[in-house]
Amino acid sequence: MSSQLQQRVRTHKEALDAHVREIVAWHFDPSTGCPFWLDFAARAGWDPRREITRYEDLDRFGFFEDEWLRGGPVRQWVPKGLAHLPTYIFETGGSTGVPKARIQMNDFRTDYEQFSHTLPAEAFPQGADWLMVGPSGPRRLRLAVEHLAQYRGGICFMVDLDPRWVVKLIKWGEFEMAERYKQHVVDQALTLLKAHDNIQCMFTTPKLLEALCEKVNLRKLGIKGIFCGGTEMTPQFHRFAVEELLDGIYFAPTYGNTLMGLATHKAPAPEDDWAIIYYPPAPRAVLEVVDPAEPTRLVPYGGTGRVRLTTLTKETFIPRFLERDECEREAPCEQYPWDGVRNVRPFAKLGSNVVVGVY
Amino acid sequence: MRHLPILRQGRPYYSADRARAIHHRTKEPFVEISQANTGLIRRDFLQKEAVANRLSGFSSEELIRLCAAAAGHFADATLPLGEGEQSPQDYVEATSATTGLPYNMVRRNQAKIQGVLANMAGVLRGLTRNLDLSILDRGHGEASGTVVSYFRRTDSLGVVLPSNSPGVHSLWAPAFALKTPLVLKPGGQEPWTPYRMIQSLIRAGAPPEAFSYYPTDHAGAGEILRRCGRGMVFGDVSTTRVWARDPRIEVHGPGWSKVVIGDDMADRWPEFIDVMAASIAENSGRSCVNASGVWTPRHGRAIAEALAAKLAAIQPRAASDPEAAIAPFADPTVAHRMNQMIDGLLAEPGAIDLSGAAGRGPRLAEQDGCSYLLPTIVWCDSPSHPAANKEFLFPYASVVEAPTSAMPGILGPTLVCTAITEDRGLQQRLLAAPHIGRLNFGPIKTIQIVWDQPHEGNLFEHLYARRAFQALPEFATA
Structure with missing residues (x-):
């Protein structure tokens, strides 16, 4: 790492520590914090505002538990300081059972506006219309992608896919029906693409992108940029999409979820061998790669471990959440002077019962 | 480390996703195997009709000759293996390394496959109940005094293969001689035998595009079986259960x-x-x-x-x-x-x-x-x-x-x-x-197989069906 980059990493870390102090002060102030965290502090017997002074101190909270986000009361997460704003509830992806949920007011807009600045203007032209083909419904993607389009001066067309239905079809062994449902989604997308000349940008999932490209050449239909995410993407999918599906269309793979926001990808380089490298939207969210057996310990750069998320916005405070993903730890780079993640994939030790990547 | 590529209708392709098979004794990685993503498999299937037509251009007699030549190559030749080569002894050692089978058992299985390829005419006689194979070339003809017509039910045979023993590959080999392109998903620990069989057939003069070889995951295997008009799947009860009621798929589970x-x-x-x-x-x-x-x-x-x-x-x-x-x-x-x-x-x-x-x-x-x-x-x-x-x-x-x-x-x-x-x-x-x-x-070993006596389904009946047919003499010129 160059000395210049080392200096930028240090500067970023100082900013992150300051951001942590600001966010903790907000969430644990009785006039602005949410009932969940105020109650937590009351029972913990220590005042986070006094004792959390830097990012590492967040370890004191222990691990944020998945179950806390399932079920109600959902208003326990609404910060008093933001209670006057319209509140959205967004649910996590394609799993069944009681979904995890996160309340938001403006975070999705902020995240996608930040992301918008990473998109090249020639591939995602100002004023171009968008087509969103993927999971909408209770998910953040629906409003987020639409906001992204609007932020860039466009109008967003929508085709929905319900991943929970797809998961059920697959669990039942109804592969034929799952395929027909996918074709139903693809057919709707193609109808819109053919009917509206100004659609030049798309959001879709890896599987739907493949299915669309089996039917048409998207570039010939006027698409210039594709923002792709929602499920796991492997290096081979990355290569396959660029070399065989897209015919020169700009490809922006992303890693995101309702709890974190949106991680942007590092521009592909030959030495990366098609690895997909993401950097989180720091300081609003931090991704770390930890030893699965000892999740307070980071693995070395290049090492494999479990993804640990910390979300730090005024709307949401989620310290030390262990994701259901694993990956390699990526060093800071010029564009992003903080840790990134490489080749995110389902966490192998969680077993094979998780149905992923079906849409 | 050796690296086995995917074969996309015969064309080697090195994937960015790779799996490793380890040496059973040292536990060190022994070979990297390119992994096919599901979309790539689906995309290649868009060409399946053209591939099937290419193989239809060969007569049954020609295909049997190619199999006979391939038998020799499989047993004796040094054949391409990714960017390198593989001698017969390399094949034995590699198969032993990743499956654990001793060399003598690999060689016995090797001989079994060689035998099936060399004796393809006899195998097909058994499978077709002695049908004149030129009837498959023409589409119709006369058998035992009766007019018959057969058509191929599928553009390809998809096979999801196991790792337990190389001899199992002799079961799909006749499909090539029956003019059916093959789409193979090798077992994770035994990628060697199907790759070598394909190279043997290509060396003998078979059209490379007749062979697709996709090491892949569970989803990719499912995609192969769903996309092929006919398939075979090997595995335990839990693996094969989902296909048990699909008449397109021949299930090879436990034998008991x-x-x-x-x-x-x-x-x-x-x-x-x-x-x-x-x-x-x-x-x-x-x-x-x-x-x-x-x-x-x-x-x-x-x-x-x-x-x-x-x-x-x-x-x-x-x-x-x-x-x-x-x-x-x-x-x-x-x-x-x-x-x-x-x-x-x-x-x-x-x-x-x-x-x-x-x-x-x-x-x-x-x-x-x-x-x-x-x-x-x-x-x-x-x-x-x-x-x-x-x-x-x-x-x-x-x-x-x-x-x-x-x-x-x-x-x-x-x-x-x-x-x-x-x-x-x-x-x-x-x-x-x-x-x-x-x-x-009688006291016959259960493992003593006569190849003209198929079990677990007849591959010919799996791949071909008979139709009713009549033709006036002046019209029956095909």
């Missing part, structure tokens, strides 16, 4: 093959011990045609003790030892789990592992970094004991006493049944049993 002794022959059991032992233990018990049960109306305990004593002599040896008769598990955790499972079955009263007392030693043996499960003969006092009708990937058999009057119903699904009896009544009942795939009358 058995040796059955009739009332008339039970007192002569010592004469048949060698056949029983070989049925259980040859090829390290890894084939679905290995016997996992011996069913007899009496003398069960004595038979079990004699088998246990005979098979106790099988002990671990080096992979290169010509006398090696047992293969270690490539993944030692599988051996440990299987051993625990058997202990669990034996915990229920009424069954006993007699091999320990017969001199075998512990069932689970560790030697030179390898984990073995040594031959295990279990005496069960009842056909309903949970250990009585089980099959494992090593020489395991239960010996069960049951009245022949209850046979064959009591046997359950049985891929190969060697019935040692001259009792006409029992023979007739066995002949009528729909749950027996292959039936041997």
Whole structure:
């Protein structure tokens, strides 16, 4: 790492520590914090505002538990300081059972506006219309992608896919029906693409992108940029999409979820061998790669471990959440002077019962 | 490290996603295998009709000749392997490295495949009941004085393959001679044999685009079977269950093959011990045609003790030892789990592992970094004991006493049944049993396969169907 980059990493870390102090002060102030965290502090017997002074101190909270986000009361997460704003509830992806949920007011807009600045203007032209083909419904993607389009001066067309239905079809062994449902989604997308000349940008999932490209050449239909995410993407999918599906269309793979926001990808380089490298939207969210057996310990750069998320916005405070993903730890780079993640994939030790990547 | 590519209609493709197979002894990565993503497989399928048409341009006679030439290449030639080459000895050593099979067993399987390729005309005669194969070239003709017409049901045969033993690849080989392009998903530990068979056929002059080879994950395997008009899948019950009711897919699950002794022959059991032992233990018990049960109306305990004593002599040896008769598990955790499972079955009263007392030693043996499960003969006092009708990937058999009057119903699904009896009544009942795939009358080893006698479905009937056909003479010119 160059000395210049080392200096930028240090500067970023100082900013992150300051951001942590600001966010903790907000969430644990009785006039602005949410009932969940105020109650937590009351029972913990220590005042986070006094004792959390830097990012590492967040370890004191222990691990944020998945179950806390399932079920109600959902208003326990609404910060008093933001209670006057319209509140959205967004649910996590394609799993069944009681979904995890996160309340938001403006975070999705902020995240996608930040992301918008990473998109090249020639591939995602100002004023171009968008087509969103993927999971909408209770998910953040629906409003987020639409906001992204609007932020860039466009109008967003929508085709929905319900991943929970797809998961059920697959669990039942109804592969034929799952395929027909996918074709139903693809057919709707193609109808819109053919009917509206100004659609030049798309959001879709890896599987739907493949299915669309089996039917048409998207570039010939006027698409210039594709923002792709929602499920796991492997290096081979990355290569396959660029070399065989897209015919020169700009490809922006992303890693995101309702709890974190949106991680942007590092521009592909030959030495990366098609690895997909993401950097989180720091300081609003931090991704770390930890030893699965000892999740307070980071693995070395290049090492494999479990993804640990910390979300730090005024709307949401989620310290030390262990994701259901694993990956390699990526060093800071010029564009992003903080840790990134490489080749995110389902966490192998969680077993094979998780149905992923079906849409 | 060696790297096996995907073959996309014969064209090597090096994927950015790679799996590794380890050496069974050193546990070091031995080979990297390019992994096909599902979208890539789907995309290649867009060309399947053109590929099928290309293969249709060859006559059956030409394809049989190509198979015969390929047989020689498979056995003797140095053939392409990714960016390098593979000699016959390299093939034996590589297959042994990742599967654990000793060299002598790999060579026996190699000879079996060579035999099927060399004798493809005979194999097809058996599969087609001696049909004049030029009828497949023309689409119609005359057989035994009757006008017949056959059409191919599919543009490709998708095969999801296992890793247990290379001999299994002889089952799909006739599809090529039946003008059907192949889409193969090799087993994770045995990528070598199908790759080498494909290279042999290409060297012989087969069109490369007739062969797709996609190492892939579970989703990719499912995609292959869904996209191909016809398929074959190998695996355990949990793997194959989802395809069991799909008529497009031929399911090759556990064999539960058995040796059955009739009332008339039970007192002569010592004469048949060698056949029983070989049925259980040859090829390290890894084939679905290995016997996992011996069913007899009496003398069960004595038979079990004699088998246990005979098979106790099988002990671990080096992979290169010509006398090696047992293969270690490539993944030692599988051996440990299987051993625990058997202990669990034996915990229920009424069954006993007699091999320990017969001199075998512990069932689970560790030697030179390898984990073995040594031959295990279990005496069960009842056909309903949970250990009585089980099959494992090593020489395991239960010996069960049951009245022949209850046979064959009591046997359950049985891929190969060697019935040692001259009792006409029992023979007739066995002949009528729909749950027996292959039936041997007399002391024939269950693993002794005659290739013109297909079991688990007839590949020709799987790939072709007959249609009604009439033509006026002046119109029947094709």
